[in-house]
Each structure stands twice: as C-alpha cells, then as structure tokens.
Amino acid sequence: xxxxxxxxxxxxxxxxxxxxxxxxxxxxxxxxxxxxxxxxxxxxxxxxxxxxxxxxxxxxxxxxxxxxxxxxxxxxxxxxxxxxxxxxxxxxxxxxxxxxxxxxxxxxxxxxxxxxxxxxxxxxxxxxxxxxxxxxxxxxxxxxxxxxxxxxxxxxxxxxxxxxxxxxxxxxxxxxxxxxxxxxxxxxxxxxxxxxxxxxxxxxxxxxxxxxxxxxxxxxxxxxxxxxxxxxxxxxxxxxxxxxxxxxxxxxxxxxxxxxxxxxxxxxxxxxxxxxxxxxxxxxxxxxxxxxxxxxxxxxxxxxxxxxxxxxxxxxxxxxxxxxxxxxxxxxxxxxxxxxxxxxxxxxxxxxxxxxxxxxxxxxxxxxxxxxxxxxxxxxxxxxxxxxxxxxxxxxxxxxxxxxxxxxxxxxxxxxxxxxxxxxxxxxxxxxxxxxxxxxxxxxxxxxxxxxxxxxxxxxxxxxxxxxxxxxxxxxxxxxxxxxxxxxxxxxxxxxxxxxxxxxxxxxxxxxxxxxxxxxxxxxxxxxxxxxxxxxxxxxxxxxxxxxxxxxxxxxxxxxxxxxxxxxxxxxxxxxxxxxxxxxxxxxxxxxxxxxxxxxxxxxxxxxxxxxxxxxxxxxxxxxxxxxxxxxxxxxxxxxxxxxxxxxxxxxxxxxxxxxxxxxxxxxxxxxxxxxxxxxxxxxxxxxxxxxxxxxxxxxxxxxxxxxxxxxxxxxxxxxxxxxxxxxxxxxxxxxxxxxxxxxxxxxxxxxxxxxxxxxxxxxxxxxxxxxxxxxxxxxxxxxxxxxxxxxxxxxxxxxxxxxxxxxxxxxxxxxxxxxxxxxxxxxxxxxxxxxxxxxxxxxxxxxxxxxxxxxxxxxxxxxx
Amino acid sequence: xxxxxxxxxxxxxxxxxxxxxxxxxxxxxxxxxxxxxxxxxxxxxxxxxxxxxxxxxxxxxxxxxxxxxxxxxxxxxxxxxxxxxxxxxxxxxxxx
Numbered sequence: 001x002x003x004x005x006x007x008x009x010x011x012x013x014x015x016x017x018x019x020x021x022x023x024x025x026x027x028x029x030x031x032x033x034x035x036x037x038x039x040x041x042x043x044x045x046x047x048x049x050x051x052x053x054x055x056x057x058x059x060x061x062x063x064x065x066x067x068x069x070x071x072x073x074x075x076x077x078x079x080x081x082x083x084x085x086x087x088x089x090x091x092x093x094x095x096x097x098x099x100x101x102x103x104x105x106x107x108x109x110x111x112x113x114x115x116x117x118x119x120x121x122x123x124x125x126x127x128x129x130x131x132x133x134x135x136x137x138x139x140x141x142x143x144x145x146x147x148x149x150x151x152x153x154x155x156x157x158x159x160x161x162x163x164x165x166x167x168x169x170x171x172x173x174x175x176x177x178x179x180x181x182x183x184x185x186x187x188x189x190x191x192x193x194x195x196x197x198x199x200x201x202x203x204x205x206x207x208x209x210x211x212x213x214x215x216x217x218x219x220x221x222x223x224x225x226x227x228x229x230x231x232x233x234x235x236x237x238x239x240x241x242x243x244x245x246x247x248x249x250x251x252x253x254x255x256x257x258x259x260x261x262x263x264x265x266x267x268x269x270x271x272x273x274x275x276x277x278x279x280x281x282x283x284x285x286x287x288x289x290x291x292x293x294x295x296x297x298x299x300x301x302x303x304x305x306x307x308x309x310x311x312x313x314x315x316x317x318x319x320x321x322x323x324x325x326x327x328x329x330x331x332x333x334x335x336x337x338x339x340x341x342x343x344x345x346x347x348x349x350x351x352x353x354x355x356x357x358x359x360x361x362x363x364x365x366x367x368x369x370x371x372x373x374x375x376x377x378x379x380x381x382x383x384x385x386x387x388x389x390x391x392x393x394x395x396x397x398x399x400x401x402x403x404x405x406x407x408x409x410x411x412x413x414x415x416x417x418x419x420x421x422x423x424x425x426x427x428x429x430x431x432x433x434x435x436x437x438x439x440x441x442x443x444x445x446x447x448x449x450x451x452x453x454x455x456x457x458x459x460x461x462x463x464x465x466x467x468x469x470x471x472x473x474x475x476x477x478x479x480x481x482x483x484x485x486x487x488x489x490x491x492x493x494x495x496x497x498x499x500x501x502x503x504x505x506x507x508x509x510x511x512x513x514x515x516x517x518x519x520x521x522x523x524x525x526x527x528x529x530x531x532x533x534x535x536x537x538x539x540x541x542x543x544x545x546x547x548x549x550x551x552x553x554x555x556x557x558x559x560x561x562x563x564x565x566x567x568x569x570x571x572x573x574x575x576x577x578x579x580x581x582x583x584x585x586x587x588x589x590x591x592x593x594x595x596x597x598x599x600x601x602x603x604x605x606x607x608x609x610x611x612x613x614x615x616x617x618x619x620x621x622x623x624x625x626x627x628x629x630x631x632x633x634x635x636x637x638x639x640x641x642x643x644x645x646x647x648x649x650x651x652x653x654x655x656x657x658x659x660x661x662x663x664x665x666x667x668x669x670x671x672x673x674x675x676x677x678x679x680x681x682x683x684x685x686x687x688x689x690x691x692x693x694x695x696x697x698x699x700x701x702x703x704x705x706x707x708x709x710x711x712x713x714x715x716x717x718x719x720x721x722x723x724x725x726x727x728x729x730x731x732x733x734x735x736x737x738x739x740x741x742x743x744x745x746x747x748x749x750x751x752x753x754x755x756x757x758x759x760x761x762x763x764x765x766x767x768x769x770x771x772x773x774x775x776x777x778x779x780x781x782x783x784x785x786x787x788x789x790x791x792x793x794x795x796x797x798x799x800x801x802x803x804x805x806x807x808x809x810x811x812x813x814x815x816x817x818x819x820x821x822x823x824x825x826x827x828x829x830x831x832x833x834x835x836x837x838x839x840x841x842x843x844x845x846x847x848x849x850x851x852x853x854x855x856x857x858x859x860x861x862x863x864x865x
Numbered sequence: 866x867x868x869x870x871x872x873x874x875x876x877x878x879x880x881x882x883x884x885x886x887x888x889x890x891x892x893x894x895x896x897x898x899x900x901x902x903x904x905x906x907x908x909x910x911x912x913x914x915x916x917x918x919x920x921x922x923x924x925x926x927x928x929x930x931x932x933x934x935x936x937x938x939x940x941x942x943x944x945x946x947x948x949x950x951x952x953x954x955x956x957x958x959x960x961x
Contacts, residue, residue, distance in 0.1 A: 159954055448931060464932075464955060467922035609954050612874035612884075621872045621950050624885045630878065 041661030176412025187437025204405025239801030263358030276427025397433030412846030471502030487845030523835025
C-alpha cells in the first residue's frame with residue numbers, strides 16, 4: 001500500500017473501478033443532461049469535503065443546487081451551505097477583476113481604495129516583487145495557503161523556496177488528531193461505524209449532526225443508525241445539536257475530556273475487568289515487554305521485542321510460534337532488568353485515575369463515569385463476530401468518537417492517545433461497529449509494514465516531516481515538530497522576535513491563497529502587528545476578507561461553480577473522485593487559482609520545478625506518458641485530465657468525468673475493516689518516545705531549551721495552562737459551529753446568516769443562566785469577554801444548556817471585513833486565544849482552543865435588548 | 866539484466882539531464898543501481914542522493930513507492946520492473 005507521496009501504487013484493479021456498477025447511474029446522468037433545462041453534475045465547495053451536487057442552469061443562470069442522488073457519499077443530501085452556494089456565485093461583493101491598493105495606510109476598517117487593473121499589470125507587480133525576494137532570500141516570503149480541495153497544489157511555496165505556514169487552517173482542529181490517526185493505523189481521520197455501531201459515545205464532536213466528516217452523508221447515516229436503535233451519549237460543555245439529539249448529554253469542564261476517559265479506563269480495567277484480550281494479544285503490541293527505560297525489551301541488541309510466555313515461563317520473541325500463552329499482565333526481571341508487558345504498564349498508569357479523582361477534574365460525577373464505562377464496555381459485546389461480504393470479522397458495536405472539542409488542546413497528543421486507547425481496549429479499532437480509520441483520499445490507508453511486526457507509523461500524510469535543523473528556516477518552527485503538523489500559530493511569536501528563535505531573516509511579503517490568517521489564527525493582535533511590518537501582500541481569493549483587505553494586489557479566482565477540481569478528501573464511507581466543473585462561464589474577469597499559481601511559477605522562473613512537484617504529488621510518475629513536461633505551461637483542465645487518466649485509466653479522463661460526474665463508490669469491507677491485515681497497531685507508542693528522545697538530544701546539542709514532555713508512549717493526565725490560570729479569569733471560553741456554517745467564511749452568505757440569526761444562541765454569547773445571575777447579567781445585556789490575550793463584545797444569551805463554568809462564542813456572530821452581510825459585533829473568538837509555545841502541544845503543534853476569561857456587563861449596557 | 870524505471874524530478878532531473886529512463890542494470894542492490902547512474906557532472910546518482918549512510922535532507926527517494934531513508938534500506942536486491950523516483954523539492958511543503 002502506498003506511502004503518502006506514492007499515489008503511484010494505487011492498484012489498477014481498483015482504478016478501473018468496476019464500471020458495471022455504474023451502468024444505471026450513468027444512464028440516469030445522460031438522461032439528465034439532455035432533457036429540458038440543463039442540470040449539471042459537479043461537486044460542492046461550501047466546505048472542504050465536496051459533496052456531489054447537481055446544478056440547475058436556466059438561460060445561463062444558476063437557479064438551484066441540489067444533492068446528487070447518484071453519489072453514494074451524500075446520497076442526494078445537501079446541507080444548508082451547499083444549498084446556498086448560489087449566493088456565493090452571485091455575491092455582488094466578489095472580486096471581479098484584479099485590484100490594486102491605492103491607500104498605503106493599512107489596518108482594520110481602513111479603506112484600501114481599490115483600483116481595478118489589468119491582469120498584466122497585476123501580475124507584473126506581483127512577479128517583480130516576488131522575483132526580487134526569491135533572488136535575495138526566498139524565506140522572506142510568508143505563505144498562507146488554504147483551500148483544502150486544492151490540497152495537491154499547496155506545494156507552490158516550497159517550490160518557490162518559502163518554508164512557512166502562516167495560517168492555522170487545519171492546525172486549529174487536526175494538528176494532534178491527524179498524526180495520531182496516522183501513527184495508529186495509517187488513517188488520516190476516524191469516525192465510528194455508522195453501519196454497525198449500537199452505542200456511540202461522542203466527545204467534543206459534531207460527527208453525524210453538525211460538522212466534521214462529510215456532514216450531509218454522515219447526518220443521513222447517523223439518522224439511519226438511530227432509527228435502528230443506536231444509543232448516542234454526548235460529552236460536551238455545551239448542549240450542542242448532537243447533545244440535544246442524543247439519548248444523554250454529559251456536560252464537562254473544557255479540556256478535561258481526557259480525564260473523563262482515563263477514569264473510564266480505570267473502571268474498565270480495575271473494576272470491571274472488561275477488555276478484549278484476544279485483540280490485544282494478536283493485533284497490538286500490548287504483550288511486548290517494556291523495560292525501565294521505557295523501550296521494548298529485545299532479544300539481543302536490536303533484536304525482536306520479547307513477550308512473556310506464561311505457559312513456558314520464559315520470554316520469547318513476539319512472533320515465536322512456540323509461545324504457548326501470551327502474558328498481558330504481571331512484572332518480571334529479565335537479565336537484571338525490571339520489565340512488564342505494555343498492557344500492564346497501561347493498567348498501572350490508570351490505577352490512580354479513579355472516577356472520584358477524575359470527577360474533581362471534569363465535574364462529571366464519579367457514578368456517571370462508572371455508568372458510562374459499564375454501558376460502553378457491555379455494549380462492545382467482546383467476543384462477538386459478524387460475517388460481511390463473505391468474511392468473518394469481530395463485531396464491537398460500541399465506540400468513542402471525538403474531534404476538535406475533545407483534543408484541540410495544549411496536550412492534544414495525550415488527548416488523542418487516550419481516546420484511541422479506550423477503543424483499543426475494547427478491541428473496536430477498524431472492526432465492524434467500532435472506531436474506523438478514514439483515509440485522506442483515494443489512496444486508502446497508508447499501510448506499510450513497520451518494525452517489530454507493527455504497522456509503520458505515518459504521522460505525516462500531507463508532506464514529509466521537515467528535517468530537524470538549527471537555526472530553523474521555518475517561521476512556524478516545523479523543524480522542531482517531527483511528528484506534528486504545521487503549528488502556524490507560532491509565527492505570531494517567532495516573527496515578532498525572530499532572533500530569540502534563531503531565525504536569521506525578516507519576512508518582507510505575504511502570499512495569501514484562499515486563507516484568512518488574521519481571522520483564523522490565535523493571537524490576533526500579534527498577527528496584525530506582523531502584517532503591518534510587511535512591505536507587500538498579494539492575495540488570491542474570491543471575496544475580500546479580513547486579511548486580503550490588507551493586500552496590495554488581489555488576484556481574483558473563479559468561484560467553485562466556474563472552475564474545475566477532482567475531489568476526494570477524508571470520506572468516511574466512500575472512495576473515488578467527484579469532479580467539480582464549471583456550470584456557467586465565469587461571470588467576471590477572474591482566473592482559476594491553479595492557473596494563477598502556474599502563471600506565477602512561469603514568470604518567476606520555476607515552472608519546471610512546479611510541474612515536477614505536480615508530477616510527484618499527483619502520482620503522474622506512475623504513468624510517465626501523463627507526466628507534465630518541465631518546460632510546458634499547463635492549464636488546470638490539462639493537469640486534471642492527466643491526473644484522472646493516471647489514476648483511473650486511459651478512458652477516464654476529464655471528458656469522462658464531465659459526462660459522468662464522479663467515480664465515487666462505497667468502500668468495500670476489505671478496504672474498511674482492518675485493511676492492514678495481521679500487522680499490529682500500537683497500544684504502546686514507543687515510536688513517540690523515540691522521536692521525543694531524539695529531538696531532546698538534538699536540541700541539547702545546540703543548547704536550546706525545548707520542552708519535550710509530551711512525547712510519551714502512554715497518555716497521562718496533567719492540567720493545561722487554562723486549568724491553572726489565575727482566579728481572576730473564572731470562566732472557560734469555547735467556540736462552536738453548527739451545520740449552517742463552514743468556519744466563519746460562510747457568514748457572508750445572506751441565506752445562512754438569516755437562518756443562523758433566527759437562533760438567538762447563534763447570535764449571542766452563550767452563558768449559563770445561573771452563572772449569569774451571579775454576575776448581574778441578564779439575557780440581552782451587552783457584555784465584555786476578556787482573557788489575558790484580548791477581549792470581545794457581544795450580547796449575553798442565557799441558557800441552561802451550557803456548563804456553569806463556560807461561555808460559548810459561535811462562529812456565526814460576525815466578521816469585521818467590509819461586507820454588508822457580516823458587519824456587526826466585534827465577537828471574534830480567536831482574539832481571546834494566546835498564540836505561544838506555552839499554549840502549544842510540544843509534540844504535535846496543536847494549540848489550546850479554550851481560553852480562560854472573565855465576563856462582565858459593559859458599563860454602558862442599558863439592559864435587555 | 867534488470868530494467869528499472871527511474872524518474873528524476875527537480876534538481877535531480879537537472880543533475881541527470883533527463884526525467885524518465887528505463888535503466889538497464891546488470892544486477893545487484895538498489896545502492897549499486899544508484900551508483901551505476903551517472904550525473905551530467907561526472908558523479909553518480911548515489912553521490913547526489915546520499916551522505917554518509919543517510920539520504921540527504923531535502924531529498925526524497927521512493928523505491929516502488931516506499932521511501933528509502935538509509936543506505937541499509939538500499940541493500941534490497943533489484944529484480945527488474947521496479948520504479949525509483951528521486952526528488953529534491955518537497956522538503957518544506959507545508960499544510961495543516
């Protein structure tokens with residue numbers, strides 16, 4: 001199975017894609033394209049996931065967007081964002097032609113005094129500046145790349161020579177999550193099994209209800225599962241949509257979900273004795289003996305890890321067929337060294353995490369922790385099996401599902417390990433009913449045999465780890481995060497004091513590509529200060545946002561209904577690409593963003609490397625006849641045509657996709673359940689310890705103090721700085737989104753904003769009614785929320801549906817860029833978050849998504865409004 | 866003789882003077898294969914990609930789609946019909 005950069009080994013049998021399955025769908029599609037008004041199949045881009053859509057065009061005008069019922073991903077369903085895509089296309093505030101700033105003054109609310117200019121003039125200005133930077137030091141260009149659907153084109157900065165990630169798109173939610181999925185089973189994301197799960201414990205996530213993976217299809221799958229009787233329990237500080245629809249809502253103190261689950265693990269292991277022994281013995285490294293140094297005890301130097309053969313009373317290699325009875329528990333001395341099975345180490349570790357102790361940390365009563373552990377453990381039905389597609393699998397229909405709210409914290413690595421391990425104990429990883437890995441794209445799980453009978457850990461799937469180097473080149477210090485994602489938020493700290501971090505360059509310019517660093521990064525004031533210091537900013541986007549309004553030049557992209565892309569991104573149940581294609585001619589003087597990047601590459605002088613990079617990341621090297629020639633400039637359609645043919649075969653180029661829409665199909669059982677076969681997955685993450693020890697040594701060599709305390713093979717509880725902050729800040733602040741919005745960028749869509757604002761809780765700052773009373777705050781009062789980092793203003797909305805220690809700021813309140821739909825409150829949550837090493841997970845680069853705050857009525861508040 | 870398809874990208878392409886070749890090879894390990902491919906400046910592909918016992922930082926070498934990081938991993942015997950891809954421009958590719 002492929003490495004991340006080896007699209008190459010996608011199997012031909014898979015690529016040819018079982019055309020017979022599609023006969024009926026194809027006939028239906030052909031019929032649709034020839035009858036009456038035009039209905040065109042395409043892919044949505046109102047969030048990143050690209051649901052199948054069909055677009056009704058009358059006389060060249062888009063009049064309706066619906067879900068594509070032939071696409072098994074979303075099965076004809078479409079969320080509010082997708083339905084309202086028409087308003088993005090016809091937004092009168094779109095950038096219609098290249099713009100040049102006339103006002104040299106920049107800042108919040110400053111009119112840029114845009115001047116419309118020609119493409120030639122705009123490109124000449126941009127190329128002149130970027131050429132000059134590239135010749136002096138390419139690291140002087142910061143890049144803020146977004147647009148997940150064009151993720152294969154994110155390599156432009158590296159070809160230019162810029163190593164920076166000046167944004168937190170992705171880091172905000174997945175910095176710890178994705179690497180841990182990759183290290184566990186070679187997946188990119190994960191979700192419980194909609195088809196067979198019967199007890200779904202949802203922690204800090206909107207899967208199936210309001211957010212995360214492919215919402216439209218997932219909501220349908222969740223609804224079907226509920227109809228067949230699946231129980232849902234939601235752990236969340238806020239009465240979210242998921243919590244409101246669940247069988248039970250358990251409010252919890254923010255950032256303590258790990259403690260809740262550690263308490264459950266204590267109950268499972270020390271009170272109930274519930275764990276899947278067979279799974280742990282055969283499919284994990286739970287029996288491997290761990291020495292006092294934290295590493296596996298091996299047979300000779302660099303030999304195989306040993307396990308304890310309880311039958312023969314001796315240690316043997318883990319794969320010795322003569323082992324009679326694998327020991328999971330107990331302690332022993334081997335060659336004078338204390339050691340124990342990894343499972344025993346975990347069991348010992350959770351001994352102290354009693355429900356009573358965890359209750360103090362989480363505020364969840366001890367009896368609730370015990371009851372949920374009992375329910376989950378019982379529902380897992382350890383020992384049961386099921387036959388699917390002619391093959392017998394273990395059936396474990398109970399699992400913990402989680403996402404941003406549960407693990408985007410200062411110790412995100414430890415959070416993720418904890419949630420994986422509770423599932424692992426129940427034997428439910430990648431089996432029917434359990435917690436399933438979700439691949440990044442059509443390549444499936446990233447499976448390679450690793451050392452010691454294990455699956456090879458794959459923390460990096462978007463790019464290889466940046467090699468350690470001191471002084472570092474990257475402003476986000478990626479060189480110091482060998483298993484982490486790109487901690488873009490650290491730019492806020494490093495760029496204001498580069499010498500402190502060994503950076504020997506001063507950035508001069510910024511390229512913003514479908515991103516909004518001023519909005520999506522924490523430490524807003526610091527980001528603003530960095531922007532002030534830059535000589536030149538160029539932006540490629542569809543609309544002006546808080547960051548692009550600082551630009552000197554704006555290069556307008558087509559909207560998604562005017563452009564091409566092949567989409568396949570972290571789909572829970574399906575695989576295969578869906579084509580995004582123009583449904584009308586571009587309305588304005590815009591260009592496809594990929595074509596813009598290619599044009600810049602040619603004019604700056606690295607077209608050959610740009611084409612080579614695309615050859616590599618698109619897997620065209622597997623079919624040399626489709627490789628891009630180094631010296632030829634290709635349009636996006638040509639690139640995608642080659643990508644499609646290289647991936648799906650000679651007969652499945654862009655024209656095929658234009659006619660048929662997609663190659664999306666349900667994943668088979670073999671692709672879904674334990675696709676790594678007999679390779680073991682880790683209960684004990686020795687790899688993380690090794691990486692941490694190596695990093696510690698390297699940093700010590702250069703005399704740089706660097707915290708590596710989170711590089712642990714097993715998770716522990718320790719409080720985040722938010723749990724230790726001064727009593728002056730007495731409440732926790734969290735943020736949330738519902739299905740109506742994609743981050744905050746869709747708040748420019750009038751339909752969505754109208755719907756969102758009909759819900760008072762989407763428009764205000766949510767505070768527990770009893771807590772508010774103690775502060776003299778009434779519903780409708782204007783209030784101030786203040787952290788050590790910044791403050792925001794808003795309207796108090798009182799409810800019992802939130803933990804008493806918490807206030808929640810929706811992402812649907814407002815934005816501040818000059819757009820009539822979004823001008824309003826200054827309620828920007830990220831202003832509250834510090835962007836610093838202290839609030840960053842030293843292992844993965846995840847940052848703390850909660851803030852400690854104090855809340856009070858504005859002095860001028862005139863009472864309920 | 867064993868034929869291996871070698872794809873050279875970025876700086877590796879420039880050093881070799883070509884992008885894709887079906888390389889006829891007398892036999893031996895991947896290391897020997899790399900040593901048999903000359904660069905336009907008189908060195909070998911092995912010299913270009915390897916320093917000490919490691920692939921140089923900034924270079925990525927894929928053997929049948931799997932990343933090779935050390936000379937030890939290059940001791941695999943070449944059988945023929947394999948693929949080798951070498952590139953030097955993905956070092957700092959970012960994305961969250």
